[in-house]
Each structure stands twice: as structure tokens, then as C-alpha cells.
Amino acid sequence: MASSLRRLLAKIIKKGRLTVSGPAGSQVFGDGGGRTVAIRFTHAEAEEEVASDPQLKLAEVYMNGRLLFEEGDIYELLAIVKDNTLSEALTPGMIWRGLLRIAGARIRHGVPINRNQRNVAHHYDLSAKLFNLFLDEDWQYSCGYFNPPGISLYEAQVAKKRHIAAKLLAEPGQKVLEIGSGWGGMAMYLAESSGVDVTGITLSQEQLRVSRDRAQKRGLSDRVRFELQDYYYLPASTKYDRIVSVGMFEHVGRLNFGRYFRKAYEVLDEDGVMVLHSIGQPYPARYNSPFIEKYIFPGGYIPSLAEVMPAVERSGLLVSDIEILPMHYAHTLRHWRERFLARREEAASIYDERFVRMWEFYLAGSEMAFTHENFFIFQMQLTRKRLSVPDNRDYIAEREERLKSFDETSPPLEPVTF
Structure with missing residues (x-):
């Protein structure tokens, strides 16, 4: 069964070629033109973490060595995602996390503390x-x-x-x-x-x-x-x-x-x-x-x-x-x-x-x-x-x-x- 991340990538990556491999096997996304990136997850759980909160967890999974590059680098991975349209791939989890972050930002911006x-x-x-x-x-x-x-x-x-x-x-x-x-x-x-x-x-x-x-x-x-x-x-x-x-x-x-x-x-x-x-x-x-x-x-x-x-x-x-x-x-x-x-x-x-x-x-x-x-x-x-x-x-x-x-x-x- 495809991970949540791979289902998400299937919606996002239409241009370019992104290969994702790991414990769940290997899968290719995109039309093959443009950027080419190949990544490997060392743990199946890491894919689910990234899917749950890409804005934060992609960085943390990479920082912790659970995402490796077999072709390309982190800039190319970020760019291939941005080369494609993201609006149709928003999940309910992303939406509610976004709303929480908006609320948190408003609270911080409204509290005049000099840090x-x-x-x-x-x-x-x-x-x-x-x-x-x-x-x-x-x-x-x-x-x-x-x-x-x-x-x-x-x-x-x-x-x-x-x-x-x-x-x-x-x-x-x-x-x-x-x-x-x-x-x-x-x-x-x-x-x-x-x-x-x-x-x-x-x-x-x-x-x-x-x-x-x-x-x-x-x-x-x-x-x-x-x-x-x-x-x-x-x-x-x-x-x-x-x-x-x-x-x-x-x-x-x-x-x-x-x-x-x-x-x-x-x-x-x-x-x-x-x-x-x-x-x-x-x-x-x-x-x-x-x-x-x-x-x-x-x-x-x-x-x-x-x-x-x-x-x-x-x-x-x-x-x-x-x-x-x-x-x-x-x-x-x-x-x-x-x-x-x-x-x-x-x-x-x-x-x-x-x-x-x-x-x-x-x-x-x-x-x-x-x-x-x-x-x-x-x-x-x-x-x-x-x-x-x-x-x-x-x-x-x-x-x-x-x-x-x-x-x-x-x-x-x-x-x-x-």
C-alpha cells in the first residue's frame, strides 16, 4: 500500500522526474522532463512524518539522516516540488496545521515582548x-x-x-x-x-x-x-x-x-x-x-x-x-x-x-x-x-x-x- 507521502507526490509531481525509494520499495513521479531527483528514506515512518507536516518534517527528517540523496540535492528536491502546482495537494492535516500556525503567529505578533x-x-x-x-x-x-x-x-x-x-x-x-x-x-x-x-x-x-x-x-x-x-x-x-x-x-x-x-x-x-x-x-x-x-x-x-x-x-x-x-x-x-x-x-x-x-x-x-x-x-x-x-x-x-x-x-x- 502506498504511503501517504507517495499519494501526495502523485498529486504534486507532474513535471520533472522524482524517484522515491525506501522500505516500501521504489516509485517514480513526473513526466521525466526537467529536473531529476532521486531520494531514499531509511525508515518507512519517515515518509509518514513528512506527509503529515511537510513544512517542518521534511527538514527534520533530512537533518536526522533519514532522507538520503541518490541523485540531486536538497535544493533540487525543493525546486522540483515548487516547479509543480501545490494547491490541489493540500490535505486536511496541512490545513489545520496552517490554521494553528496562523493563530500562533497572530498571538506572537500581538504580544509586545522584546526578545x-x-x-x-x-x-x-x-x-x-x-x-x-x-x-x-x-x-x-x-x-x-x-x-x-x-x-x-x-x-x-x-x-x-x-x-x-x-x-x-x-x-x-x-x-x-x-x-x-x-x-x-x-x-x-x-x-x-x-x-x-x-x-x-x-x-x-x-x-x-x-x-x-x-x-x-x-x-x-x-x-x-x-x-x-x-x-x-x-x-x-x-x-x-x-x-x-x-x-x-x-x-x-x-x-x-x-x-x-x-x-x-x-x-x-x-x-x-x-x-x-x-x-x-x-x-x-x-x-x-x-x-x-x-x-x-x-x-x-x-x-x-x-x-x-x-x-x-x-x-x-x-x-x-x-x-x-x-x-x-x-x-x-x-x-x-x-x-x-x-x-x-x-x-x-x-x-x-x-x-x-x-x-x-x-x-x-x-x-x-x-x-x-x-x-x-x-x-x-x-x-x-x-x-x-x-x-x-x-x-x-x-x-x-x-x-x-x-x-x-x-x-x-x-x-x-x-
């Missing part, structure tokens, strides 16, 4: 050795800018920093606040390329340690400082000429959008400029991916622009520019996944094989969000006064050209100390 530091620590306080396995030389853990196409990961991350710096219109001597300073690369780039004084804030102890060490080694401690600080509690009395936030807004949470932009308005100088770089999705989500929520980014939320704009408008900030980057994160994630898997034995030695499979699933699923689910990056430029930026976009390309001279002569980066 920022705990949530950040879950992900960003992992060993720095892990991130060293797959990030570029500057440890940029956000979307690169592959312009021109085909450049390396490191070149794309330099291009991203250059693109953002150009939009900031930073000038020597200005004070810059970076909300979510990561491992310090953006702050150091702005200080060196534009002559500004930067304060970076983070809630990660590990990122704070690495950032301070990098700035000290580069001789930037007098112009770049990093603090363990929640944006919630930034004093309104301290003003900044420029604010930049890259890859942090996804951790703010839908309930806190208003608070975030009000705080930005408070601390931004009257003639200041802010650039926000964030992942976006094409429509508001009813609930987060249960896998991402449980294992990767608890408390995170990928916004739609429709959810962001009302909070911006209520804060008093003015939108002076929005740019959409549709596929650049897909390219970035593909680089990260390939680099990570090339050093999977080292990753397993830091943690274990289960962690490696969990991280692979995270990177593959995130990439698929951009290749198959219309996720994108948005860069939003904000001001308090309408005339704080030019009334055309020519200045962005002009400033990028000037910054390229800095990039070509910038001294090599120091290796991170563990």
Missing part, C-alpha cells in the same frame, strides 16, 4: 569559525550586488558596500549610525572610503568581539566603534547625519516596524539620510516558515513593502528612493551554499553532521525563496527633508565611480582572529 537579544544570540552567536567557512573575505552576511553579472562573491560584496555608500551621500566628518553592524565590514568601509565617524550597534556578543578586533587591527578604533546596544534604547539626544541598516530589519518583527522607524526619525539629523537594505516578499505572510522559526531565525519576519510603507509614513520619514534587486540574493546564497558544502567536514568538526544538514537546508531553502517564490531585496532611502538628496539618480552612479578608485587601492583585509 531581540535572545533571538539574535540563537543565530549570530554561533562560532565565528562557522561563518568563516562560507562568507567572503570581509564577512558580509547579506546580499551581494552582482553588478556586473558573473563577478566573484567578494567582488559582489564590495559592489554592495559601494552601492549603499553612494546612496548614503556620506561626506567626511559626518556621524554615521549602523543598526545591526554584523562583523564590522560596512562600518570600516564607510570610515575608510568616505571619511566618516561610525558607531555600529549589535546584539551579538560574537559579532561585537570580532568587529572590535578587526577595527583595532585596521587602525580604525578612533573612527569606528561598536557597541552592544538595542536600537530600542538609542538616546534621542544623540543625532546622526547618516543611518545605514543592512540585513537587520528582517529581525525587527512586524509588531515593531513602527517603533523602528520612529526611533530612526528621532536619531536622524534634520538634514540626514538613511539607507535600509532588507529582504522583502511579494505579499504579507500569514506565518513564518516553521523550520526557519524553530531552528534558524526565531522571531524574524520578512516584510512586504505594503507592510513597511505605513510604518515609514507614520514615523514622519520621507521615502526618497526605492530600488528592487530581484535575484542578487539567489546568486549570493548559491555561492554560500557551494562554499559551505565544499568545507562540510570542517563544519561537522565544529558542530556535527546534523547541524551541517540543517545549515544546508537553510541555505537551499533560502535560495529557493528567491528563485521560486519571488522574494527580493529592497533598498529604501529615507530622509526627514525632501531636498536632502538630489532630485535625480545620476549621483548614485557618479559616486560609485569615485568609490571604485578607493576600492582599487584599499589595503588587503586582515584575517579574522578566532
Whole structure:
């Protein structure tokens, strides 16, 4: 008798070729064209678990080594499913689990509890050795800018920093606040390329340690400082000429959008400029991916622009520019996944094989969000006064050209100390 999963796959997989084998035998799904994937379950129970809750159990079964690949990989498996139509395959179990998750998300979003530091620590306080396995030389853990196409990961991350710096219109001597300073690369780039004084804030102890060490080694401690600080509690009395936030807004949470932009308005100088770089999705989500929520980014939320704009408008900030980057994160994630898997034995030695499979699933699923689910990056430029930026976009390309001279002569980066 066919398992629940195989009955489900028979409804879903019409395009491509998916071979499923295990204790219940082997079965092929699809028309044979397109992607080809072959998987094997080590236990019959694993098939039933995946069928009961695919959004969570597929990841957990793979993480626990009960799903193996004989052809293809986890990204190809996720993609072959997304290549096909899913709406007709919803089971009663999936529907009621979805309803429970919607209810749970509404409760969480309605309870104003600040768990920022705990949530950040879950992900960003992992060993720095892990991130060293797959990030570029500057440890940029956000979307690169592959312009021109085909450049390396490191070149794309330099291009991203250059693109953002150009939009900031930073000038020597200005004070810059970076909300979510990561491992310090953006702050150091702005200080060196534009002559500004930067304060970076983070809630990660590990990122704070690495950032301070990098700035000290580069001789930037007098112009770049990093603090363990929640944006919630930034004093309104301290003003900044420029604010930049890259890859942090996804951790703010839908309930806190208003608070975030009000705080930005408070601390931004009257003639200041802010650039926000964030992942976006094409429509508001009813609930987060249960896998991402449980294992990767608890408390995170990928916004739609429709959810962001009302909070911006209520804060008093003015939108002076929005740019959409549709596929650049897909390219970035593909680089990260390939680099990570090339050093999977080292990753397993830091943690274990289960962690490696969990991280692979995270990177593959995130990439698929951009290749198959219309996720994108948005860069939003904000001001308090309408005339704080030019009334055309020519200045962005002009400033990028000037910054390229800095990039070509910038001294090599120091290796991170563990």
C-alpha cells in the first residue's frame, strides 16, 4: 500500500522526474522532463512524518539522516516540488496545521515582548569559525550586488558596500549610525572610503568581539566603534547625519516596524539620510516558515513593502528612493551554499553532521525563496527633508565611480582572529 507521502507526490509531481525509494520499495513521479531527483528514506515512518507536516518534517527528517540523496540535492528536491502546482495537494492535516500556525503567529505578533537579544544570540552567536567557512573575505552576511553579472562573491560584496555608500551621500566628518553592524565590514568601509565617524550597534556578543578586533587591527578604533546596544534604547539626544541598516530589519518583527522607524526619525539629523537594505516578499505572510522559526531565525519576519510603507509614513520619514534587486540574493546564497558544502567536514568538526544538514537546508531553502517564490531585496532611502538628496539618480552612479578608485587601492583585509 502506498504511503501517504507517495499519494501526495502523485498529486504534486507532474513535471520533472522524482524517484522515491525506501522500505516500501521504489516509485517514480513526473513526466521525466526537467529536473531529476532521486531520494531514499531509511525508515518507512519517515515518509509518514513528512506527509503529515511537510513544512517542518521534511527538514527534520533530512537533518536526522533519514532522507538520503541518490541523485540531486536538497535544493533540487525543493525546486522540483515548487516547479509543480501545490494547491490541489493540500490535505486536511496541512490545513489545520496552517490554521494553528496562523493563530500562533497572530498571538506572537500581538504580544509586545522584546526578545531581540535572545533571538539574535540563537543565530549570530554561533562560532565565528562557522561563518568563516562560507562568507567572503570581509564577512558580509547579506546580499551581494552582482553588478556586473558573473563577478566573484567578494567582488559582489564590495559592489554592495559601494552601492549603499553612494546612496548614503556620506561626506567626511559626518556621524554615521549602523543598526545591526554584523562583523564590522560596512562600518570600516564607510570610515575608510568616505571619511566618516561610525558607531555600529549589535546584539551579538560574537559579532561585537570580532568587529572590535578587526577595527583595532585596521587602525580604525578612533573612527569606528561598536557597541552592544538595542536600537530600542538609542538616546534621542544623540543625532546622526547618516543611518545605514543592512540585513537587520528582517529581525525587527512586524509588531515593531513602527517603533523602528520612529526611533530612526528621532536619531536622524534634520538634514540626514538613511539607507535600509532588507529582504522583502511579494505579499504579507500569514506565518513564518516553521523550520526557519524553530531552528534558524526565531522571531524574524520578512516584510512586504505594503507592510513597511505605513510604518515609514507614520514615523514622519520621507521615502526618497526605492530600488528592487530581484535575484542578487539567489546568486549570493548559491555561492554560500557551494562554499559551505565544499568545507562540510570542517563544519561537522565544529558542530556535527546534523547541524551541517540543517545549515544546508537553510541555505537551499533560502535560495529557493528567491528563485521560486519571488522574494527580493529592497533598498529604501529615507530622509526627514525632501531636498536632502538630489532630485535625480545620476549621483548614485557618479559616486560609485569615485568609490571604485578607493576600492582599487584599499589595503588587503586582515584575517579574522578566532
